[in-house]
Amino acid sequence: MTSSLKSHYSAVIIGGGQAGLSASHYLKKHGIDHIVFEKKTVAHKWKDERWDAFCLVTPNWQCQLPDHPYDGDDPHGFMVKDQILAYVDRFVKKVDAPVLEGTAVTSVEKTGDAFRVETSAGTVTADSVVLATSLYSRPAIPRAAERLPENILQLHTADYRNPGQLPEGAVIVVGSGQSGCQIAEDLHLAGRKVHMVTGNAPRCARFYRGRDVVDWLADVGQYDITVAHDGMSKKKHDTNHYLTGRDGGRDIDLRKFALEGMSLYGRMQGVASGRMLFEPNLKANLDGADQVYNGINALIDRHIAANGIDAPPASVYVPLWEPESEPAELDLEAEGVTSVIWATGFHPDWSYVGLPIFDGTGYPIQRRGVTGIDGVYVLGLPWLWTWGSGRFLAVGRDAEHIVDHLARYIEVSRQIPRQAAGR
Structure with missing residues (x-):
């Protein structure tokens, strides 16, 4: 940690999560002076924006932060919140990054051959900048929330902790x-009446044919496919598959929850007159999730057959429940609704970046974190390069790649003035 500022750095990292810390790790290996600006505290999202029963969805063996692989005794288990925090804390101490916490970056601009970085702690210049603030800066809550009755408690997933809250x-x-x-499962297991508003998120089996599906997919090579492959460029906008590592790991099947009393609806259309309104696409959403589920299993089936692997028999998921109708609305008072949890994702915040590196949707244009402006890098985004780019699995590999590129850029840029002076 650091408490002071220099006027100039070879590199500035914006964001002190796993991506920013991974970049700092490799910058230190290269001997490149740098500083990490963190608006709140290091790795605060793991500490402050996860519910009590939170656990990893991917098995522990996929925790592969730089020089900090999972070192526990349950590689095929799923760390719970306290264990994740301990793993991250050990990484923070190991990296010992030069972080200035509680420091918001308000502007990044190009000035001559350097970058001007304005922060709440002062202004510095830098030869290069790593933007490691992720896509999860601000909770995304639809404007329809403003029309809910005032007596209904509203929380975003970042603020939910447990049913007793x-x-x-x-x-x-x-x-x-x-x-x-x-x-929804956390609330359902606690005996709460849950109304689940669905979207088009896909789902995945937890275990199939005797192994964790993640293990199979790793063998198939799915985690090594890059966005450079045909048809993969749009992956960065995909919603993650739903499943859980809770209690040793299991599927999440909304149809099963419906049989147990959970009420399911299509995508939310709006709120009016004390009612939440829905699109008539519940069946389509459930069928679409199951289609992906069976498609992933079929991919595993082909891998097993092609390699002559001895495994339990194949199977196809058959729906346990079908909606009898498409509910158009929910009367909030009549159904005794007292709380709404907005699991509607996040918005990125690139407002501080005054550089032309974004496409028409506001997403950074880059290739494996390298942007079109020399000395500017992006890190920690989902599908930055592979499926694991925004996760413990591959954020380190991406960090190593951009820092290697950054080091070469700085070396070349410093040679040019020396060459010019020698003429």
Whole structure:
């Protein structure tokens, strides 16, 4: 950690999460002076934006931060929140990055041959900049939330901790991605009445044909496929598959929850007159998730057959429950709804970046973290290069790649003035 600023650095890293710390690790290996600006505290999202029952969705062996692989005794298990925090804390101490916490970056601009970085702690210049603030800066809550009755508690997934945090009564969970489905399960297991508003998120089996599906997919090579492959460039916008590592790992099947009393709906259309309104696409959302589920299993089947692997028989998921109708609305008062959990994701915040590196959707244009502006890098985004880019699995590999590129850039840029002076 650091408490002071120099006027100039070879590199500035913005963001003190696993991506920024990984970049710092490799910059230190190259002997490149740098500073990490962190708006809050190092790795704060793991500490401050996860619910109590949170656990990893991928097995522990995929925790591969730089020079800090999982070192526990359960590589095929799923670390729970306290264990994840301990793993991250050990990494933080090992890296010992020069971090200035509680420091917001307000502007990054090009000035001559360097970059001007304005922060709440002062202004510095740098030869290069690594943007490691991820896509999860601001909770995304739809404007329809403003039309909910004032007596209903509203929380984003970043603020949800446990069922006891909520008032008695029914709960609506809006969004069926990983967080939404896991929180819905958390509430359901606690005996709460849950109304689940679905979207088009896909799902995946936890175990299939005798192994964790993640293990099979690693063998197949899915985690090594890059966005440079045909048809993969749009992956960065995909929603993650829902499943869980809870209690040793299992599928999340919304149809099973429906049989047990959870109410399911299509995508939220809006809120009006004390009612939440829905699109008539519940069946399509459930069928789409199951299609992906069976498609992944079929991929594993082909791998097993092609390699002559001895494994338990193949199977196809058959729906346990079908919706009898497409509910158009939910009367909040009549159903005793007292809480709404918004599992609707996050918005990135690139407002501080005054550089022309973004496409028409506001997403950075880059190839494996290297942008079109010399000395500017992006790190920690989902599908930056592979499926594991934003995770413990591959963020380190991406960090090593951009830092190698950064080191060459700095070396070349410093040679040019020397060559010019020698003429």
